[in-house]
Amino acid sequence: MALDFEKEKLIEELKKANPKKVLVQLAEGIKQNANEIKGWFDELGIEVVFSGETCWGGCDIAIDEARNIDADLIVHFGHAEFIKTDFPVIYIEVKDILDLNPLLQKSLDVIKSYNTIGLSYSIQHCHDIENIKKFYEEKGKEVILSKKRGTNAYEGHITGCDYQGAKEIQEQVDCFVIIGNKFHSIGATLALKKPVILIDVYNNDVKIMGDLKDKILKQRAIAIEKLKEAKNVGIIVGMKCGQKFGSPEKIIEKLKERGKNVIIITMADLTPDKIMNFYNIDAFIELACPRIALDDFANYPKPILTMREALVALGEISWDEILEQGIL
Ligand code: SF4
Numbered sequence: 001m002a003l004d005f006e007k008e009k010l011i012e013e014l015k016k017a018n019p020k021k022v023l024v025q026l027a028e029g030i031k032q033n034a035n036e037i038k039g040w041f042d043e044l045g046i047e048v049v050f051s052g053e054t055c056w057g058g059c060d061i062a063i064d065e066a067r068n069i070d071a072d073l074i075v076h077f078g079h080a081e082f083i084k085t086d087f088p089v090i091y092i093e094v095k096d097i098l099d100l101n102p103l104l105q106k107s108l109d110v111i112k113s114y115n116t117i118g119l120s121y122s123i124q125h126c127h128d129i130e131n132i133k134k135f136y137e138e139k140g141k142e143v144i145l146s147k148k149r150g151t152n153a154y155e156g157h158i159t160g161c162d163y164q165g166a167k168e169i170q171e172q173v174d175c176f177v178i179i180g181n182k183f184h185s186i187g188a189t190l191a192l193k194k195p196v197i198l199i200d201v202y203n204n205d206v207k208i209m210g211d212l213k214d215k216i217l218k219q220r221a222i223a224i225e226k227l228k229e230a231k232n233v234g235i236i237v238g239m240k241c242g243q244k245f246g247s248p249e250k251i252i253e254k255l256k257e258r259g260k261n262v263i264i265i266t267m268a269d270l271t272p273d274k275i276m277n278f279y280n281i282d283a284f285i286e287l288a289c290p291r292i293a294l295d296d297f298a299n300y301p302k303p304i305l306t307m308r309e310a311l312v313a314l315g316e317i318s319w320d321e322i323l324e325q326g327i328l
Contacts, residue, residue: 027078238288
């Protein structure tokens with residue numbers, strides 16, 4: 001697979017912004033391209049520093065790092081704009097250059113019983129979407145792109161935590177086709193009620209998602225029960241600037257009313273090791289990326305819940321309500 005780093009756009013934007021020193025953030029899968037990218041900054045005589053911290057989404061804009069090294073601009077590669085910041089940022093979305101036709105052809109058998117398709121994609125496939133839509137329409141399908149809502153940058157675009165635009169079309173479609181990877185399609189299957197089909201461009205496959213949904217829902221129900229029983233509860237406040245999924249104040253009083261000891265903990269990246277160090281905490285509620293609680297259950301030594309799940313444990317909303325709305 002070839003990648004298009006939109007070098008021309010980058011150079012044009014850099015000339016306009018005229019920075020002296022730039023902090024570059026690369027999504028995890030493209031950190032290996034740092035050398036090549038450095039050369040483009042060298043050509044323009046711009047000092048460049050690469051962030052070695054994790055960068056899983058557009059939610060993660062390294063403003064503090066940039067300020068610490070006196071950079072006057074961030075260039076963020078691999079995600080679309082997710083939030084507005086008070087620091088200048090250039091987003092380079094990075095395109096996957098692929099021939100999708102064989103996979104689209106293969107998908108026809110899987111979607112043969114569906115007439116109307118909801119279509120969504122991760123950002124690397126934005127440039128292909130009109131051709132994909134046309135492909136299915138020529139095969140007699142009606143295609144509706146998910147709406148541009150919340151943190152989605154374009155019509156049809158989804159991020160791993162925001163499926164509102166897809167939810168808004170789900171009554172009109174028979175199934176969803178997601179162009180991208182397992183991460184985005186698992187999110188879609190947790191958020192949506194209609195069948196989700198993944199065009200898995202990274203494993204050259206077409207998959208019907210669903211089995212995992214049942215497994216994850218069972219795990220979530222267990223985590224909710226564990227929070228009910230917990231004596232000591234940690235609330236993790238995410239330190240990445242776009243990962244603000246609720247405020248601790250909303251839940252502290254309710255936890256205390258139920259006799260629980262509550263501590264608030266800040267974390268930029270959640271890892272099992274960091275969680276393990278708080279060994280006397282029985283359960284955690286995280287207000288950072290909701291996918292950590294939902295996807296990584298098996299990796300963590302203690303239950304971690306999202307805010308909404310915590311509200312279920314506290315009897316503030318019902319599990320059925322969550323299932324009806326989608327757990328994401
Ligand atoms: S919060 Fe999580 S799912 Fe949402 S964009 Fe960030 S890393 Fe992705």
